[in-house]
Amino acid sequence: MADAAVVRALGDPALGSAVADWFADAARDLPWRAEGFGAWGVLVSEIMLQQTQVDRVIPRLAAWLERWPTPADLAASPPSEAVRMWDRLGYPRRALRLHACATAIAEEHGNVVPDDVDALLALPGIGDYTARAVAVFAYRQRHPVVDTNTRRVIARAVLGHAEAAPPHRRDLVDMTALLPEDVAASTVVNAGVMELGAIVCTARSPRCDACPIAARCAWRAAGYPAYDGPVRQRQARFEGSDRQARGRILAELRRSEVPVPAAELLALAPDAAQLERALDGLVADGLATGDPDSGYALPGS
DNA sequence: TAACCGTGGGT
DNA sequence: TACCCAAGGTT
Numbered sequence: 001m002a003d004a005a006v007v008r009a010l011g012d013p014a015l016g017s018a019v020a021d022w023f024a025d026a027a028r029d030l031p032w033r034a035e036g037f038g039a040w041g042v043l044v045s046e047i048m049l050q051q052t053q054v055d056r057v058i059p060r061l062a063a064w065l066e067r068w069p070t071p072a073d074l075a076a077s078p079p080s081e082a083v084r085m086w087d088r089l090g091y092p093r094r095a096l097r098l099h100a101c102a103t104a105i106a107e108e109h110g111n112v113v114p115d116d117v118d119a120l121l122a123l124p125g126i127g128d129y130t131a132r133a134v135a136v137f138a139y140r141q142r143h144p145v146v147d148t149n150t151r152r153v154i155a156r157a158v159l160g161h162a163e164a165a166p167p168h169r170r171d172l173v174d175m176t177a178l179l180p181e182d183v184a185a186s187t188v189v190n191a192g193v194m195e196l197g198a199i200v201c202t203a204r205s206p207r208c209d210a211c212p213i214a215a216r217c218a219w220r221a222a223g224y225p226a227y228d229g230p231v232r233q234r235q236a237r238f239e240g241s242d243r244q245a246r247g248r249i250l251a252e253l254r255r256s257e258v259p260v261p262a263a264e265l266l267a268l269a270p271d272a273a274q275l276e277r278a279l280d281g282l283v284a285d286g287l288a289t290g291d292p293d294s295g296y297a298l299p300g301s
Numbered sequence: 302t303a304a305c306c307g308t309g310g311g312t
Numbered sequence: 313t314a315c316c317c318a319a320g321g322t323t
Contacts, residue, residue: 234316246307
């Protein structure tokens with residue numbers, strides 16, 4: 001009878017409050033948690049944090065917000081500058097989408113980051129996680145914030161599994177079950193569960209001795225059974241990949257203030273055919289403009 | 302929907 | 313050293 005559906009329906013509010021108590025002391029002092037950091041800062045931070053470690057984001061975020069304190073400031077600069085400022089944070093399409101996002105906010109939302117989840121979801125580069133993270137952490141609303149950390153904590157502490165199953169909309173229900181009705185308290189649980197997954201209940205080597213809910217953890221109680229869910233896709237090898245080729249090309253474009261000759265780009269690695277494919281992809285994505293005769297540059301520069 | 306999209310830190 | 317993994321989103 002204690003199947004997953006029952007567990008999900010019941011949830012465990014005590015788990016959430018225990019994590020919140022721990023968070024009050026253990027929370028890291030991160031820039032976006034400062035009082036009055038602002039919704040624009042929160043939004044930029046959340047986009048930079050997509051698949052990117054906190055320590056790499058912090059300096060880039062500070063530089064970004066100093067240069068572009070509001071969405072309209074960013075919208076007034078060409079996309080090429082956004083891609084340059086993005087530097088080597090990775091997934092540079094995020095820089096382009098953040099620029100588009102800023103333009104939409106400036107033109108359609110009076111230069112104010114929307115506080116409505118659906119309005120946020122309609123913006124480029126903002127999905128289920130980021131929309132709710134902004135609504136919760138910038139505007140103090142009550143929504144389930146589900147990221148890789150919360151999914152892992154719930155998989156272990158609540159469901160008794162070593163790892164989270166592939167993402168599913170059901171995850172929103174699972175996280176909601178941990179949230180207290182009180183709105184202010186719910187924001188702390190959201191932040192606390194994320195923090196627990198980030199610094200204690202980590203993927204590789206969880207520090208169960210430092211975990212505030214070890215005594216309530218279903219995975220621990222079950223004797224740490226190995227993961228037995230569906231086989232999960234491994235990230236493709238990076239060395240020799242198209243992604244690496246794209247990165248090399250984009251690094252050249254960032255470095256140059258004038259169009260770079262095609263021949264120069266196609267000589268960045270042994271496989272010219274791959275570089276050509278990568279270059280076409282960058283142009284298709286809007287990360288590069290140009291043609292074989294006049295050379296290539298960042299967009300809108 | 303499964304595949305794709307960068308770069309670097311941790312083990 | 314390789315490999316895993318990272319405050320995901322889009323197509």
